[in-house]
Amino acid sequence: MPSYKLVYFNARGQAEVSRLLFKVSGKPFEDVRLDAEKGDWPGEWKAKTPFGQLPILIVDGKTIGQSKAVGRYLAREFNLAGKSNWDQARVDMIIDAFDDIGGEVYKFTVEKDAAKKVNFFHHPSANPTNTFHSRVGGVEREVQQRNAAPSSRLLGKHSQGEQGRQGLLRRRRSDLGRPRSR
Numbered sequence: 001m002p003s004y005k006l007v008y009f010n011a012r013g014q015a016e017v018s019r020l021l022f023k024v025s026g027k028p029f030e031d032v033r034l035d036a037e038k039g040d041w042p043g044e045w046k047a048k049t050p051f052g053q054l055p056i057l058i059v060d061g062k063t064i065g066q067s068k069a070v071g072r073y074l075a076r077e078f079n080l081a082g083k084s085n086w087d088q089a090r091v092d093m094i095i096d097a098f099d100d101i102g103g104e105v106y107k108f109t110v111e112k113d114a115a116k117k118v119n120f121f122h123h124p125s126a127n128p129t130n131t132f133h134s135r136v137g138g139v140e141r142e143v144q145q146r147n148a149a150p151s152s153r154l155l156g157k158h159s160q161g162e163q164g165r166q167g168l169l170r171r172r173r174s175d176l177g178r179p180r181s182r
Helices: 013-025 067-077 085-110 114-122 132-147 160-175
Strands: 004-009 030-034 056-059 062-065
Touching: 004 013, 013 067, 056 067, 062 067, 067 085, 085 132
Parallel strands: 004 030
Antiparallel strands: 004 056, 056 062
């Protein structure tokens, strides 16, 4: 069995889908969480990354960078990717939409104006450049439409796309100060 080491900051962020894929697959891995405030980053780690950024996955001494590449690799390794090229492309489409949504969530987290933050998720007309609502709505429609027929399931219980969706929902709730559902 390969030896896996996932390296990221002590946060969910870009490594969360990979952590969730490890969890649902039951595969053991070392979860290295760096604390920039304690000097862990850049420290020795930056020089070990392909592009000077995190997350990275180290598999038996070989390193892969970029969060989506890591997630796609793990999904294939753990048989959680699409069963055909078409299914995988559909999962990739949703994963890429999560990346866009994450950019909108980031804008929310760094926004200093409290009035803008209040309207951010609740009133799309208050911020016409905010694509959060259209992207989340699109993902939800796509998943519901595809999952209506068991033969065309887009996101199985443990697929890479479903893990991304669950991670996004947890992040969205915590960013808004809402309790997480169980």
